[in-house]
Amino acid sequence: MEFDFSPVITYFPTLARGIGATLLIAVVVALLSVLGGQLVAVISIFTRKAVSWPLRFFIWLFMTTPLLLQLYFLYFGIGEWILIPAVAVGVLGLGFHYMAYNADIFIATIKSVSHGQYEASRSLGFGHLATLFYIILPQAFYRAVPQLGNNMIIMVKDTSVLSAIGIAELVYRSQYAISVTFRPFEFYITIAAIYYLINVLMESGQYWFERRAANRR
């Protein structure tokens, strides 16, 4: 029972590439899930049932099944029909998963914007879409910020699951390093610390952003 952290230092460039991949995936997934979630929410509120019910069904399906099962389905299922790279499957899978969670939040916040806002805007001459875009959605977005932040912090932690379908992010890189050095404890402790650091940074970012958003609400 003696620890040797020197392999971690030797393989730190490998881990650093993993951190880069994790952060890149997280940024892409965050953009995809927030913008997509906004879109899904708008479509599922303002269209007829033939369109909105299937969408709500998918939101529900993504929220009631585990992420890993969805990833396996996309990875092995879509792979049957078309050949797409694992990174695309991972980003889309994680993106859809959190798109569903974000859409659920946006649906609630869009509905929470007072109907008087809509009526006032229409009577001032804005069209339906212009009202949505300039009046309703900005207000809904700022109300959603705290929960969106929480979701994104959970999402960054969930990027670690992508290693299960072979995406070379932080966990996968460290697994490679472990297979060479046979030092699982040291490496996993290190990447846990890295995730913790990312998490702490995101939480302070969330705090800062929420204060700014509160001013605009």
Place this chain on the structure above:
Amino acid sequence: MDINLMIDITPLLVKAAWVTLDISARGLFFGFFIASALVVLRTSRHLPLRWLARGYISVVRGTPYFVQLLLVFYGGPAIGLRMDPFTCGVVVGAFNIGAYMSEAIRGAIESVDSGQNEASRSLGFGRFATLQHIVLPQAAGLMIRSIGVLAIILIKNSSLVSIISVVELTYQAQRLIGSTYKPLEVFTLSALMYIVIIYAVMGLVELLYRRATRYTFL
């Protein structure tokens, strides 16, 4: 959709779903005790104990469950922790959900108006008697609901235990997709089982919630 295949694989998936339920139920059970211990530590009179609990909660909530699982299962032997995969899943699940649950329990206790506590203390109840007879009955409703949410998160997290080769629902689903090449059928059935489990838990939580709030006016 290949109905015959779906009928054939149902027994396998039901057995695997039982393992999912088993591992989650045990995790929740032990997690509750860990959470209670953490709440006691967090409200302790000694500063180092409060710091210890806060640090533990912060670290567990700040790192991925998946990495915790890998750390304990593969890194554990280096510090003398050897466990079979199932036990490891239960232990890590319990320690993970315990951190989240301690926050839920503390939140529920703090949601009870502090006047209740003061009134009870001034009527001669002790610290623990106040907690037991006055505060906890009023906090129970909120506590049950938030623990219910965490139970569902624990069930969905239990899919990650497939990585350390526990044959639960997601592991079995992945293996069946690999052997039958029918992802849609396997996914439909296994998703259905997760949904059934989650709705059963939600129903149970609702039942307990009604029971716990029988005498409280909310």
